[in-house]
Amino acid sequence: MQLKKSVQDALNAQINNELAASYSYLEMAIWFEARTLPGFAAWFYAQSDEEKLHAQKFIDHVIKRDGEVKLSSIRAAGHSFQSVAGVIKTALAQEEAVSADILNLHALAAKEGDIGTRNLLEWFVTEQEEEEDTFRTLRDDLEAIGEDGWKLLEYDKRLTRPAPADTGAA
Numbered sequence: 001m002q003l004k005k006s007v008q009d010a011l012n013a014q015i016n017n018e019l020a021a022s023y024s025y026l027e028m029a030i031w032f033e034a035r036t037l038p039g040f041a042a043w044f045y046a047q048s049d050e051e052k053l054h055a056q057k058f059i060d061h062v063i064k065r066d067g068e069v070k071l072s073s074i075r076a077a078g079h080s081f082q083s084v085a086g087v088i089k090t091a092l093a094q095e096e097a098v099s100a101d102i103l104n105l106h107a108l109a110a111k112e113g114d115i116g117t118r119n120l121l122e123w124f125v126t127e128q129e130e131e132e133d134t135f136r137t138l139r140d141d142l143e144a145i146g147e148d149g150w151k152l153l154e155y156d157k158r159l160t161r162p163a164p165a166d167t168g169a170a
């Protein structure tokens with residue numbers, strides 16, 4: 001079944017959303033890199049890579065279904081952060097916004113009777129639940145650390161390992 005125009009347009013918009021999320025995480029990674037927090041930087045670079053894989057997943061789906069991929073410009077988020085906690089708060093809000101996009105897309109695919117697209121989106125619903133959970137954990141950890149610089153450095157060392165739980169998922 002070829003993609004309906006409405007579904008194709010929404011998928012193309014989501015490709016842009018995922019790439020914008022990737023770009024936004026890249027900004028966050030650079031922010032950490034500039035503040036010599038290499039663990040956080042590595043962790044956010046990994047998040048940025050992961051969002052690019054998400055975009056690719058949608059691209060592959062559109063092509064497989066004989067649709068047309070249309071890329072559009074990605075705007076830089078232009079973040080200006082005051083604190084590590086501020087970055088995490090923004091990242092969590094970003095994931096929550098993407099979750100809402102995915103759920104809207106899922107509703108559209110269901111309305112259009114597009115089961116294949118719905119199946120793909122169900123993978124993304126689970127993925128978003130994991131992503132939100134990961135960022136909430138990070139937020140809670142940072143709340144516990146508070147203003148303690150030494151604890152923050154210790155935490156940064158732990159994050160040099162690959163991001164927990166969700167980085168491997170393509």
Ligand SMILES: [Fe+2]
Binds near residue numbers: 018021050051054098
């Ligand atoms: Fe994503």
Ligand SMILES: [Fe+2]
Binds near residue numbers: 021095098131
């Ligand atoms: Fe994400």
